[in-house]
Amino acid sequence: MRLIEAIPATTWSATVPTSELLPLVLSKRDRLDPEDHAALSALPVRTERYEHGATIIPQGPAPNESCLVVAGMSLRTQQLGQSRTIVSAIHIPGDFVDLHAFLLDELDHSVVAQGRCEVQFIHSDALREVTRTRPHLTRLLWMSTLIDAKIHRAWLAASVGLRATERIGHLLSELFVRYQLIGAVRDGTFRMPLEQKDLESLLGYSKTHVNRSVQELRARGLIDWERNTVTVHQPDTLADLSKFDPKYLELRSAAR
């Protein structure tokens, strides 16, 4: 087992009861009135744990459940041709993994556990019922998928327009912000189930080149990164270098 120890500190399950996780997540986007809150708490959920590399959702016909990361990390991976695998999204605690599954027939990607990972499943019927009766919640759920798309666009822009060093800086800036939002950064440091080698499938660079680029960021005093621990010494400088817009994950809804 060369995993990071157990499920990382970045877990909510310790502090938040199962039924309160979803309302908590959505309340970060917009105020929930008591009825909405109750509707969410009442959703039946099933919690599962996965070992590193396990497939949480397979590519192909969409499952009749959607899920949410409770602890750890999962990756959305797409096949490109036969041989190549590309990561198209990273999910950390509080992120919906495949909310879109309940509206699509077929998923173009798999979801796999990166390190140990705990997720909460919600049946599509229950979600459909929410969309039938609770318009405001529907809009908030919809918004979650829009934020997903927003991140996709940012990755796409980074992929087209940045070179290795900047691009790694961009990814680390994003993870820094996202881990900050769930309270998992202390003194500029966070732990996550990614190592340098993982950037090979994430960004498409060889491990050799990833390493040289990471060294450059280190040499400039912007970051440290050993194994699963990342420290961002100068978030602003790093964001600037990487053309990362720190506001791009501001999450509040326009839909009341």
Added chain:
Amino acid sequence: MRLIEAIPATTWSATVPTSELLPLVLSKRDRLDPEDHAALSALPVRTERYEHGATIIPQGPAPNESCLVVAGMSLRTQQLGQSRTIVSAIHIPGDFVDLHAFLLDELDHSVVAQGRCEVQFIHSDALREVTRTRPHLTRLLWMSTLIDAKIHRAWLAASVGLRATERIGHLLSELFVRYQLIGAVRDGTFRMPLEQKDLESLLGYSKTHVNRSVQELRARGLIDWERNTVTVHQPDTLADLSKFDPKYLELRSAAR
């Protein structure tokens, strides 16, 4: 004016009355019952035309309208730092341009006309009313944004995993399929408001390299492309070479 003549043949406004466009577009996703159909037809819309390069939607605070391309083409463009502009989406007739705008406060991109372009605006209040009263329509609208995200993921994968020639093949395969879906391909040929030079901001390659890659595709007998006219001689071979999954935009499905 070095535009493609007037609004291209790829227009629906000639054959479909304004109020019927939106129901027509959504009915491609799933059956509409008469009430849903009526609700859509009743939406007040405003039609506008833009010249090449005109900004249809500016980056920044989200507008209180969303829009749909009726004729021509529009591009979603993002700023990366000060200088670089990246295209993150292409919209052709029948595509929603910024349906997500009505749920987000702030747009991370602009939308500009590529060639002459006709769009239909729908006020956010009207959309919000639809989401309040018509759950099935809401799911279909939501699904439009999910397909958008699906295309983003395909672009991202292509951008990370393919080289210039394949990547251009990928884009042309996608456009071929999308234009086919709106009935704008005849004998493998379609016209569009993009030229080779436009791939510079679309894919991030220099025009020199774009040209050499296009020539390679031509030399292999896969395509022809002069100015605004593209012919795909062997869609299957091209898709295969480009690792393009031709199924990825098939839209119809079961219960929504």
Added chain:
DNA sequence: CGATAAGTTGATTCGCATCAACTATTGTGG
């Protein structure tokens, strides 16, 4: 404490950018 995997360094090759010239096409005004 040995085995395995992550990280590091160097040498070579290749894809693509860049700069520069040139041709072909389209559009414009006299």
Added chain:
DNA sequence: CCACAATAGTTGATGCGAATCAACTTATCG
């Protein structure tokens, strides 16, 4: 209508960013 201007497309030469192959060091785990 023709001559010219402007833009799209084409070709060549050179340099840099990143892949690849290979060897090696360091950390981790059983």
